[in-house]
Amino acid sequence: MPAITVENPLALPRVPAPPADGPEAVTPRPVLAVSTAPSGFEGEGFPVRRAFAGINYRHLDPFIMMDQMGEVEYAPGEPKGTPWHPHRGFETVTYLLDGTFVHQDSAGGGGVINDGDTQWMTAGSGLLHIEAPPESLVMSGGLFHGLQLWVNLPKADKMQAPRYQDIGGGSVKLLTTPDGGALLRLIAGDLAGHEGPGVTHTPITMIHATVSPGAEVTLPWQQDFNGLAYVLTGRGSVGTDRRPVHTGQAAVFGEGGSLTVRADESQDAHTPDLEVVLLGGRPIREPMAHYGPFVMNSHAELAQAFDDFQAGRLGRIPAEKL
Template identity: 30%
Template structure:
C-alpha cells in the first residue's frame, strides 16, 4: 500500500431521519473509477417507533447499488418494482433517463426493534448509457461469487475480477469486492485489479509500510496495483474501482450527468412533478437548495 495517494475519513451526513457516513464524493477525489457516491448507513439500532422512511426521490445518469450487512429495506420504484433487500443480496437500479424510488422499513418490522447497517453506492453510467431506459435487478446473496484463498474469504459483489464475474448487470469495467479474514494474513491482489482502485475498511484494520489504518477510512491508490497489505484478524474491507471515464461527471442532489443541462432539466422536471410515480406513494422529497460537486 506504499502507493497510497489519499486517505478519506468518513464524514457524517443526514438523509432525513437517518445519519450516514459519507465517503464519496470528496473534495480532493470526486470519483474512483466509475464510483461517484458512497454512503455508509449505520450501524443503527432503531426502536419500535423509529423506521427508515425515505420518500419518493428521483435519479438520473447512474446505477444505485444497495448492500446490507444487517436489517432489511423495502424498495419500491416507478418501474413497479417492490422488493425487500436483506443482508448479502444486491439491489441494482439503473436510473438512466429517470427513475423514482422509495426506501422504507418493511411493514412487518415497523413496530419492533431492529438494526440497519449497509452501504449505498452510486455508479456513474457511461456517456452513451446515461439516458437509457431505467431498469431494476435484484441479485440474491446465494448468487454472488464467494470463495476462499489462504483462509481469507472473498466475495465479488459486482463487476469482474479474479477471473470471476458477478451477475449484477453493470455497464462499465469495474469491481466491488468484499474481503473478510478471521486471522492476520498478508494479501497481494494487485494483479487482479485494473483502472483506479480504493480500499474501504468497515471493521478491523490493515497494516502497510509500517502504517496501520482503521475503520471508516478509504485509502485511494495511485494505481490499481495498490493491494499488497496485511489484513488484521477479524477485519472486513471492500476494494472498489475500475476504468475511469474520459468525460467529467457533474453531480447535484440525486442527479449525475456529463452535461449540466441534463441536470438542470431533471431539476425542473422534478419541481414540475413530471417524473414517473411510485404506486401507492404520495410524499415527494422536495428539490433542496443547490449544493454542487464536480463542477
C-alpha cells in the first residue's frame, strides 16, 4: 500500500491536537457504533468490501456508499473493471492505492490513475463511464487496491453539467501530527487551515492516514460535519475510550469538535501500520431516492433518469478508446 509517502513526516506541516481543557476546549467525538463490512463483487467480478453496509443513512449523509476494491493480487489475465454504465445525481471518488485504472466518460473526461491518484467525477445531470485496468495490467497481472466513494449532491446541483477532476497523488496535501506519528494525506476539504486539492460541491473532508504502531491521532473536526473512520488495514482503536477496530471495519462518531484514532503497538508483518480513511461532510438533509446507478430526491426523478438513459439522453459511448 504505497500511495504517497515521505521518508521524514516531521518535515511536514503539523496539525495540532485541539485543546482538551481551558476556555477553548473542544468536546471529543464519542464512538456511536462499529460495523464490519461484508464482502461482495462489483463490475465484471472484482472483489469489494461494502464499507458502510448496515450504517443508518442519517450517520452517512452526504455519503451514500463506499467500496474497498481489493486488496487483491491478480494473476495474468485476471484483472477486471466495470463495463460502460450510467450515473446521475452524485459524485464518484476513486482513490487508488495500488495498481492502475483507466477512466473514460461520455462527457469527454478521462485519464489514467496510479498509486496515490484520485479520480473525482461529478455525474450531475448524467453521463456514461467505464473504469478498467489497462491492457498491460491485464496481461501481466499484479496488485490492485483502491476505494470508490459516492458523495450525494443537493437537489440544486443534481442536474448541473458533468465534471471530471484528475487529482495526482503529488498534489495531495501532506501533513503530520505533532510527534510525527502519522502521515495525513488530505485529499479534499479543510483540516486546521490546510486545503486538499479536491473541489467539492458538497462540503466534505477526506483524509487517508497512515498511523505508526502505538501512535495516536487527534484531529480538529468541524462541528457541523459528521465523522466516519474506515480501516483499510491494520489494528487500532477509535475514540477517547479506545474502541477496538481492525481491517474492514467502519466507526461512526457522534457530535463534537475532535476525532481520535490510535494504532495498536503490535501490527502484522504484512500491514506494519494502521491505514485508515477519515471522512466528514455537512449533511444535506434532503429526501434521497437511490436505485442502482442513480441517486435522486424522488422515485419520479429515478424513473425519469432510467427513461433518459434508455433514450440515449445521458450520452453515447465514444467511438474511440481513451
